[in-house]
Amino acid sequence: MTRYNFAYLDEQTKRMIRRAVLKAVAVPGYQVPFGSREMPLSYGWGTGGVQVTASVIGPTDVLKVIDQGADDTTNAVSIRKFFARTTGVATTTSTEAATLIQTRHRIPETPLREGQILVLQVPIPEPLRWLEPREAETRKMHALEEYGVMYVRLYEDITRHGRVAQTYEYPVIVDGRYLMRPSPIPKFDNPKLDRSPALLLFGAGREKRIYAVPPWTRVKSLDFDDHPFEVEHWDRPCDLCGARGAFLDELIVDDKGGRLFICSDTDFCARRRPAGDPPRPM
Amino acid sequence: MTIEHPSATVADRPLLSVRGLGKRYGAQIGCRDVGFDLWPGEVLGVVGESGSGKTTVLDCLSGRVAADGGQVTYTKADGSVVDLRRLDEAARRRLLRTEWGVVHQHAREGLRMNVSAGANVGERLMALGARHYGRVRGRALDWLARVEIGESRIDDLPETFSGGMQQRLQIARNLVTEPRLVLMDEPTGGLDVSVQARLLDLLRGLVEDLGLSAVIVTHDLAVARLLAHRLLVMRGGLVVESGLTDQVLDDPQHPYAQLLVSSVLQP
Numbered sequence: 191m192t193r194y195n196f197a198y199l200d201e202q203t204k205r206m207i208r209r210a211v212l213k214a215v216a217v218p219g220y221q222v223p224f225g226s227r228e229m230p231l232s233y234g235w236g237t238g239g240v241q242v243t244a245s246v247i248g249p250t251d252v253l254k255v256i257d258q259g260a261d262d263t264t265n266a267v268s269i270r271k272f273f274a275r276t277t278g279v280a281t282t283t284s285t286e287a288a289t290l291i292q293t294r295h296r297i298p299e300t301p302l303r304e305g306q307i308l309v310l311q312v313p314i315p316e317p318l319r320w321l322e323p324r325e326a327e328t329r330k331m332h333a334l335e336e337y338g339v340m341y342v343r344l345y346e347d348i349t350r351h352g353r354v355a356q357t358y359e360y361p362v363i364v365d366g367r368y369l370m371r372p373s374p375i376p377k378f379d380n381p382k383l384d385r386s387p388a389l390l391l392f393g394a395g396r397e398k399r400i401y402a403v404p405p406w407t408r409v410k411s412l413d414f415d416d417h418p419f420e421v422e423h424w425d426r427p428c429d430l431c432g433a434r435g436a437f438l439d440e441l442i443v444d445d446k447g448g449r450l451f452i453c454s455d456t457d458f459c460a461r462r463r464p465a466g467d468p469p470r471p472m
Numbered sequence: 473m474t475i476e477h478p479s480a481t482v483a484d485r486p487l488l489s490v491r492g493l494g495k496r497y498g499a500q501i502g503c504r505d506v507g508f509d510l511w512p513g514e515v516l517g518v519v520g521e522s523g524s525g526k527t528t529v530l531d532c533l534s535g536r537v538a539a540d541g542g543q544v545t546y547t548k549a550d551g552s553v554v555d556l557r558r559l560d561e562a563a564r565r566r567l568l569r570t571e572w573g574v575v576h577q578h579a580r581e582g583l584r585m586n587v588s589a590g591a592n593v594g595e596r597l598m599a600l601g602a603r604h605y606g607r608v609r610g611r612a613l614d615w616l617a618r619v620e621i622g623e624s625r626i627d628d629l630p631e632t633f634s635g636g637m638q639q640r641l642q643i644a645r646n647l648v649t650e651p652r653l654v655l656m657d658e659p660t661g662g663l664d665v666s667v668q669a670r671l672l673d674l675l676r677g678l679v680e681d682l683g684l685s686a687v688i689v690t691h692d693l694a695v696a697r698l699l700a701h702r703l704l705v706m707r708g709g710l711v712v713e714s715g716l717t718d719q720v721l722d723d724p725q726h727p728y729a730q731l732l733v734s735s736v737l738q739p
Contacts, residue, residue: 334562338599345594346587348605349627414605 197244198276203227207245207400211391214402219364220332221315226398230272235265236294237395239311240272243292246307246391247273252280254288259296259437259454266294283457295358297379299436299458302388304405310373312394315401317361317371337369340412348417357422363410364403372409378421378437383409428453431462485547487512487653487685488533493542495528501709502528506542508704508714512652515679515686517700517717519693519732525709526689530655533687534574535564549652569599573646577658579638582645583630589616589641590626596649615644619674636667640674647678654686660695672698693736697721705729 195201203225210224229237247253253273257266261283269292270281282288285300292309302308318328321339331337340361347354354360360377364370372383373392383390383403390403403409413419427434429450436458438451453459486509495502503525510516518526531537533544535556544556549571556564568574576582583592593612594602602608609626616626619640621633630638639659646654659675660668676699679686690696696703696717703720705713705728713726724730 330561334565336565336599338595341598341603342584342587342591342595345591345598345605345608349588349590349609413603414608415603416606 194276196249196277197247197273198230199227199241199244203241204245207241210400211242211245211402214391214400215389215404217368218404218407219362219368219370219401221399221401223398224400226395229395231268233396234313236269236292236311238393238397238400239292239294239309239395240269240393241395242309242391242393242400243269243273243290244276246309247277247279247290249277249279251290252282252288254282254285254291254457256291256293256296256298256455258294259298259439260456262456284461285457295374295376296437296454297375297382299433299453299455302382302386304387306388308386308388308390310375310390310392312371312373312392312399313396315371315392315394315397315399317359317369332368335367337363340369341414344412344414344417348414354413354417354419360419361412363412365407366410369412370401370403370409376422376437377411377419380409380411380419381421385409424451426451428459431459433459433462485553486510487514487547488687489543489545490533491543493529493532493539493544495532495537495539501525502537503532503706503709506704506706506711508711510653510685510687512685513683514702515684515688515700517696517703518687518689518706519691519696519703520706521691521732524706526691526706527657528709529706530657530687530689534568534572534655546653569596570649571652573649573651573654575639575642575646575654575656575659577661579630579635579642582642583638585630588627588629589621589633592630592641592645593648595645600649611648612644615648616641618647618678619644620670634667636663636671639663639671643675643678647682647684650682652685654684656686656688658690658692659688660690660692668695675699693721693733705732 207224210222214222227241229240231237255266255270257263260266273279274281285298290307294311316328318331321343322328344354347356358374358376359371360380362370362372362380362383372380385406385408387405389405392401411419424438428436428438430452433453436453439454441450441452443450488510491507493506494504506529518529520526532539539557545553546556547553590609590612593615594608597608597611613623613626621637621640630641633641660671672695688699700717703714703717704711705720707728713720713729720729721733724733
């Protein structure tokens with residue numbers, strides 16, 4: 191069997207994607223079109239993220255893959271194994287040890303540091319998509335910075351629900367210029383985008399777009415002066431590790447209404463627990 | 473052809489000046505050699521039968537359709553004069569959002585049907601940088617009242633409004649940023665006569681209160697008589713007659729204008 195090229199993609203494709211990444215870094219929040227390739231996984235499973243990862247990964251990188259905060263779900267395991275096989279790089283579940291992290295729907299609780307790269311998988315890159323169906327028009331709106339309609343949506347949310355009801359993919363303005371959809375991370379993670387020490391890369395495979403938030407870039411979640419942006423909070427700690435102020439998942443554990451609230455970030459949670467600590471059901 | 477302003481005392485420069493405006497749709501003539509001056513506070517009516525080029529003129533002015541030839545100059549609030557056909561798109565769209573308003577014949581084209589009345593009125597404010605929910609809502613309430621839409625309807629979808637209310641909502645949505653020039657295409661089209669009368673009354677009041685300038689396209693001479701200070705009569709893409717409204721309607725000179733005026737049913 192002939193071997194795959196390092197990181198699966200051929201060198202020409204990687205160069206093309208790197209050029210798109212460089213442009214994305216140069217214009218923070220701007221969606222750069224790129225020639226997305228067929229990947230050996232289906233759309234919606236992270237084809238964009240995988241291509242970006244494949245283009246920036248090097249032999250000395252240490253890779254971590256997250257799916258909804260967890261290192262041990264199907265998608266995370268498959269993508270981690272894919273790169274282990276096609277690159278031979280070391281993999282880890284530790285946020286601190288990783289130099290390159292591909293993630294779906296979460297930013298790790300453990301603060302990122304300078305030199306790390308976080309690659310986010312994006313299903314729909316266009317923040318104006320549900321407000322304006324025409325691609326030509328949304329590009330024009332970005333070019334002319336016409337973002338009033340996004341506020342119409344926030345206005346409508348507050349009018350109907352008393353607050354902005356959007357809880358994930360919460361729109362942000364990057365570096366005071368481009369409106370960006372931060373992929374389906376919970377709005378809980380939005381503050382981590384702001385002045386992040388790590389480079390954040392966003393890849394949308396089906397929509398063929400790459401965008402970026404360079405380190406230390408200002409990222410502001412949209413809000414009104416009298417309805418400031420707020421993140422969700424829980425009035426209880428994690429049932430496994432006792433962490434307060436982490437993003438919790440609700441887990442139903444039996445058919446009698448028993449449930450656990452546990453950290454969605456498995457690496458963060460596991461590190462806080464003593465070895466062999468059993469769960470504490472309610 | 474051009475019209476001289478009857479009393480050139482109000483301002484020394486027209487708000488809008490159109491010369492030789494033309495637009496072809498293939499072999500078809502949309503409009504040809506249209507020219508007029510619109511002075512601050514003045515309402516110009518454009519009348520004529522269907523297909524006479526009225527709407528084409530309006531669309532060329534608003535930039536919805538690109539004209540083939542001619543010159544359209546506009547005097548901005550800061551006194552600078554811009555040539556609309558040479559203006560880049562960013563500046564043109566900004567002008568449309570700030571100093572201009574466009575009221576469409578069908579309210580659906582001018583409204584966002586899937587968001588509440590309040591959001592519809594507030595959109596232009598937010599597009600211009602308003603970032604205080606309470607104040608946006610306050611302004612929306614003000615304007616709904618001015619167009620006689622009850623306070624209780626602010627959170628309702630335009631879908632649930634009657635045709636007349638939708639039209640009034642569209643007007644509020646445009647006037648909330650206090651534009652200087654409003655382009656209206658058949659604002660009373662499709663409304664029954666009593667609703668028309670109320671809308672006309674409202675429009676006349678608003679135009680007077682705000683000192684608006686407006687270009688109103690209509691096929692309804694009664695609307696023209698009520699609202700317009702001056703008239704252009706169009707036929708086959710050409711302006712065939714122009715002048716003061718009462719002069720054109722009571723003493724039409726051009727055969728077509730005579731026909732148009734005499735076609736109106738007298739109840």
